[in-house]
Amino acid sequence: MNSLAKPGGWEKFFWPLLAAGLLLAVWYYSVVWTATKVFPSPLSVEKGLAGLLHKHVLWADIGDSLRRVALGFGTAAVVGIPLGLTMGWYPAVNQVLNPVLQFLRPISPIAWIPVAIVFFGVGDRPAVFLIFLSAFFPILVACASGVSNVPAIFRRAGRNFGLSSAQILTRVVFPAAVPQILIGLRIALGVAWLVVVAAEMIAVDSGLGYLVIDSRNSGKRYDLVVAAMLVIGLIGLVLDLGFRWLEKIRSVRWGFPHES
Amino acid sequence: MATETLNPPSGLRSKLRMEHVSMVFDRDGKSMPVLDDINLDVSDGEFLALVGPSGCGKSTLLNLTGGFLSPTHGSITIDGQAVHGPDPRRILVFQERGVFPWLTVEGNIGFGLSKLSRAEREERIAHYVQMVRLQGFERTYPSDLSGGMKQRLQVARALAVNPDILYLDEPFGALDSVTRLIMRGELLRIWQTERRTIIFVTHDIDEAVQLADRVVVLSSRPAKIEAILTIDIAHPRNISSRRYLELRDELLSKIGLAYTV
Numbered sequence: 211m212n213s214l215a216k217p218g219g220w221e222k223f224f225w226p227l228l229a230a231g232l233l234l235a236v237w238y239y240s241v242v243w244t245a246t247k248v249f250p251s252p253l254s255v256e257k258g259l260a261g262l263l264h265k266h267v268l269w270a271d272i273g274d275s276l277r278r279v280a281l282g283f284g285t286a287a288v289v290g291i292p293l294g295l296t297m298g299w300y301p302a303v304n305q306v307l308n309p310v311l312q313f314l315r316p317i318s319p320i321a322w323i324p325v326a327i328v329f330f331g332v333g334d335r336p337a338v339f340l341i342f343l344s345a346f347f348p349i350l351v352a353c354a355s356g357v358s359n360v361p362a363i364f365r366r367a368g369r370n371f372g373l374s375s376a377q378i379l380t381r382v383v384f385p386a387a388v389p390q391i392l393i394g395l396r397i398a399l400g401v402a403w404l405v406v407v408a409a410e411m412i413a414v415d416s417g418l419g420y421l422v423i424d425s426r427n428s429g430k431r432y433d434l435v436v437a438a439m440l441v442i443g444l445i446g447l448v449l450d451l452g453f454r455w456l457e458k459i460r461s462v463r464w465g466f467p468h469e470s
Numbered sequence: 471m472a473t474e475t476l477n478p479p480s481g482l483r484s485k486l487r488m489e490h491v492s493m494v495f496d497r498d499g500k501s502m503p504v505l506d507d508i509n510l511d512v513s514d515g516e517f518l519a520l521v522g523p524s525g526c527g528k529s530t531l532l533n534l535t536g537g538f539l540s541p542t543h544g545s546i547t548i549d550g551q552a553v554h555g556p557d558p559r560r561i562l563v564f565q566e567r568g569v570f571p572w573l574t575v576e577g578n579i580g581f582g583l584s585k586l587s588r589a590e591r592e593e594r595i596a597h598y599v600q601m602v603r604l605q606g607f608e609r610t611y612p613s614d615l616s617g618g619m620k621q622r623l624q625v626a627r628a629l630a631v632n633p634d635i636l637y638l639d640e641p642f643g644a645l646d647s648v649t650r651l652i653m654r655g656e657l658l659r660i661w662q663t664e665r666r667t668i669i670f671v672t673h674d675i676d677e678a679v680q681l682a683d684r685v686v687v688l689s690s691r692p693a694k695i696e697a698i699l700t701i702d703i704a705h706p707r708n709i710s711s712r713r714y715l716e717l718r719d720e721l722l723s724k725i726g727l728a729y730t731v
Contacts, residue, residue: 363564366538371582371631372558381581385572464571464613 250433255440258433267421271438272445275406275417278334282341283402287395290346294353294394298387299379304354311350319344319405323412337409337417344405345398352394356387389457389465396453403446418442485667486512486535486635491544492692493530503692504530508544510686510695517661517668519678521725522688522696528671531693532637535669536562548635558582560635561628565644568624569612575599576608578623582631598626601660618649622656629660635667642677654680658705675725679718680707687724697724 234252241251250258262268297304319340326336360383368382410419418438425434457466493505504527512518520528533539535546537556546553548560556562561582569578579598583591599608602622612620621641628636638657642650658681661668672678678685679701687696699721703713 361567363568364570366556366562367564367568367570369538370536370556370558370562372556382570385570388572460611461572464611 248430248432250436254433255436258431259437259440262421262434262437268441271416271418271421272441274414275410275419276445278337278409278417279341279399279402279406281334282338282406283345283399285338286342286345286349286398286402290349290398291353291391294350294391295357295379295384295387297350297354298357299383301358304358311347315347315351319401320408323409326409327413332413334414336413337406340409341402341405345402348398348401349391349394352397353387353391356390356394357383359390360386385461388462392453392457392462392465396450399449399453400446403442403449407442418445483514484511485514485516485548486510486669487547488535489545489547491531491534491541491546493527493534493539494542505534505541506692506694508693508695512667512669515665515667517681517683518670519682519685520669520671520688521673521675521678521685521721522693523690523725524673526688526690527693528688529639531688532562532639532669532671535635536560536637538562558631559633560637561631561633562637562639563624563628563641564639565621565641569620569627571612574609574611575604575615575623578612578627579630581627594630598630601629601663602626602656616649617645618653621645621653625657625660629664629666633666635669638668638670640671640673643673650674650677657681662705675718675721676709679714679721680709685721687721699724 238252241249259268297307322340322343323336326339330336330339364382364386365378368378373381406417407419407422410417411423414420415424418441421438422435422442425431425438457463488508488510491505491508492503495502495504508531520531522528530539534541535548535553537553537560570581573581576595576599579595580591583594586594595608599605602625604619604622604626607615607619612623615623624641625636641657642653645653654677657668670678670681682701685699685701687699688694689696699717701717703711703717707714
């Protein structure tokens with residue numbers, strides 16, 4: 211296999227599986243050889259996972275985490291997309307809002323935790339607020355730059371065919387910006403999934419983040435900690451693949467590099 | 471010579487008239503004259519080519535006549551009416567990036583037809599798909615088309631709204647030389663069936679002599695009309711005939727003059 215050839219057929223699955231298998235082996239033998247009493251081996255994680263599934267707590271936690279992400283991310287999209295489009299479309303609005311937003315953007319959502327608790331008390335709402343914050347900025351920036359990066363040639367063609375400003379926005383600028391908006395949404399969803407775990411370590415008593423911290427605090431069950439981590443990784447992967455699948459829709463595929 | 475060649479070929483109605491058109495851009499507080507006292511009459515159904523050194527203001531001239539810019543001085547009238555802003559009766563065709571990548575071939579051609587009924591629109595789309603020979607590609611997206619096909623698509627999208635005038639801004643500039651030759655033939659065929667007025671900006675001397683009724687030579691910036699050459703050869707043009715070579719040489723020498731300071 212040279213560096214130019216793409217792995218094909220059975221190799222497409224064989225090598226990634228081998229890499230995963232090697233990682234598991236390293237993990238397993240590290241635990242065995244160091245004779246650690248704290249860190250779990252893959253086998254005990256698997257048992258812990260089976261136990262969680264058996265007691266039905268895992269599905270409830272997954273459902274709670276997904277619900278919070280859906281609410282926070284959904285609100286961020288509903289507020290962020292129109293605001294971002296407006297900022298991209300009206301340079302004056304962008305000039306007014308951009309400095310404040312650029313200032314707020316680098317503040318980690320984690321830093322907002324105390325503020326979120328002051329605003330919303332405990333429960334779902336501060337967690338949803340944190341997820342909203344983490345998803346809002348990537349969406350906003352992607353929409354604003356997506357709109358302002360639409361080539362002038364497209365807008366001019368729209369004007370040439372007699373379109374009104376509103377029609378140019380809906381029939382030219384928006385479809386031209388959709389690929390960039392989708393990228394922003396995908397990044398935002400990834401960040402939201404990162405932040406939900408942190409948000410659930412405070413203020414709530416359910417969800418995958420709570421499962422991680424609770425497993426550690428109540429009896430140092432590191433098998434469950436690692437089991438929850440694996441579930442978090444797997445769901446994050448599925449969410450990302452879902453968005454990548456959206457990028458294959460014909461009317462937006464032009465905006466993404468793809469095999470021809 | 472000047473006054474004589476400014477008039478359109480005899481017997482044809484004037485379509486577009488530019489009188490004392492000047493354009494001055496403001497760049498970083500400095501005024502930059504781009505066009506200087508352009509006077510030109512284009513007759514109905516004429517194929518006019520604009521040539522000149524790069525950056526001389528050819529595209530600015532098209533943008534003025536298309537209504538995307540207003541001249542600093544002078545007037546531009548089409549059918550006796552002053553040009554105010556862009557208008558679907560005159561469509562500007564850009565290089566191949568101009569087609570909408572999020573729409574299919576059908577969607578692109580139908581883009582300017584939203585006011586028509588569904589049946590009329592479909593009929594119009596089918597007609598122009600056939601005219602630019604894109605049958606079988608109706609549902610294809612531009613990313614799956616070749617450069618030449620994209621450009622034919624853009625011409626079809628422009629023609630579909632029934633414009634009086636087509637402005638073509640170096641439309642074949644990004645195509646390879648074989649595709650360019652084919653596209654010239656296609657454009658001539660379409661022009662001969664549809665008889666729209668065409669103003670064609672190019673930097674390719676052969677392209678101008680092969681296609682146009684008249685070739686307008688612009689000087690370097692600020693652009694003036696250096697010469698207007700009438701190409702008195704009937705289509706299809708024999709590009710090794712003596713008259714063709716004469717006209718080509720004449721145009722080359724005019725351009726050569728235009729390039730000297």
